[in-house]
Amino acid sequence: MTYHLETAEHPEKLRRVAIDPVSRVEGHGKVTLLLDEDNKVRQVRLHIVEFRGFEKFIQGRPYWEVPVMVQRLCGICPVSHHLAASKAMDAIVGAKRLTPTAEKIRRLMHYGQIMQSHALHFFHLCSPDLLFGFDSEVGQRNIVGVAAKHPETARRGVLIRKFGQEAIRLTAGKRIHGTGSIPGGVNKSLSVEERDYLLKDIYQIVAWCRDAVHLARELHETDPALYNSFGIFRSHFMSLIGADGQMDLYDGRLRARDDSGAIHFDGVAQADYEKYIQEEVKPWSYMKFPYFRALGNERGWYKVGPLARVQNCDSIPTPLADAERREFLDYAGGMPMHTALGYHWTRMIEMLHAAETIKDLLHDPDILGGDLMTTGERGFEGFGMIEAPRGTLIHHYRVDENDLVSMCNLIVSTTHNNQAMNEAIRHVARRYLHGREITEGLLNHIEVAIRAYDPCLSCATHALGKMPLAVELVDAAGTLVHRLQRDA
């Protein structure tokens, strides 16, 4: 199956523009545009140019090592991998139901991760685009530019992120490479001093998160023509859903809706994910393309992440975030919102939900408890799903009699959104680039569409001098005509 603008006829006759790698996106991604002599867009692709080899990295390891080592897959959301692997390995040690303390400590860790990741994304990766405009001077379009022009916004972003990281540090035991979550439970709870340390700031954090939702909403209301249409395309949604249809970012069953909001499937147990989701390989990208089996690869692709979750659930179990969810739905007019920039608004609703959830957990005496572990009958297969900041994260393992991982399958959030991101940049290319001279500001429109999904394309390699932004123009004969590069 190929989509409109996915594969051009006679590509050898077209001019090639490469954005390599995509800036402010985690990992190694590249966008290529093929243009004809009139600058008409003929092909648009988001490639993943690095083979990640996650499964090979994990197979053969003792199962108890996995929750710690998978954190090294990603320097941006290591806690999500830590918890998804722990949940899968719970089944290996026979822990069918965690102790209340263990589950709540894990939830505290997870919602700290949601908060810090969403704060980084909104305040530091996207606010430069949103507050300055997509065509603004490139030197201004970064977080330092935001800090200069909007010091209070930047300061709050830093402090919200820091608070989330402190919640992680205190529950995981370390700032990075945490060991707090282990198969069958956790290895520490909070002391009263640690609880009070977080409690003293949480009300301020909740207030700031609520302000951030309002900022995101104001951006939509200020320029609805842009925000309601940028990178728009219709698709299915998917996420985990908790009890009674409520948003639950830590656990639940899979639910999918179609583009008009009707339920496609619901109540799917995590262990049954392969009955509903299939992955397609395409020769031009290392990242697979998942789709719903029942609909096939042509119609069955979908979005995950904040825009999906906020519209997939029936309610949010914290009052301020739920009120904001209802305002968002009202704004959308009773039909699902599909615009790429809707991710930012919903991401802030989730950040508020994370702050409220942390507040509630800090008032729960179970987080101070000492009953940390559960075990039971030994198992040989485990499924761990979690709603990571960027969307549904699936860990699936088989463990042999020698306690070694014999099979590993990971579907990370960004992989679920692969087709959606490609569709978004094709829409933007048609709308903004088609038939025009390519400028840096226009190319940034492509990156804005990708960044809305907050993709995490690889893992944490951030050596100095690495991660340059290069834009290459290559003529139909393959000759490099012009190259721009800025080092990160």
Add this chain to the structure above:
Amino acid sequence: MSASVAPFVVLACGNPSRGDDALGPLLLARLDGWLRAEGVAGHFELIEDFQFQVEHALDLQGRAAALFIDAGEGTPAPFTLRPAQPDDALGHGTHAIPPAAVLAVYRRVVGGEPPPTSVLCVRGEHFALGEGLSPAAAAHLEAAWPRLQTFCHDLLRAMVREL
């Protein structure tokens, strides 16, 4: 959770499972052992992370000096050790930001001038998942290590002179 901080902070970033990206964490671990053996560990706070980010500006508060350690790709071999200045005109950002941008964030978010800061950049060659340190990077690490020791000694001597 303590109000007092060590006078010096060393921040190293890298992923220990990404080949030569481990240079920063490896140097930090070696530094930790050496500072303890020298009996001066209390004067340094050592912070490891996957990448430098905006919140590290908060780790600079109240310090007499700071050092960032990272692997470099395409940077001078075997290493460079240079002072860093706040720079808020560094082009595009990424999920990580360079030390100079952390210092610029300090100015904006914390206020005032950040402490004197240096960057130790050790050249790496290969950064693939699951790889160990390359022989070239291992040699660069050995070359950088005595310079790092000297740098820390100099910080301590300067602190003693000011007492």
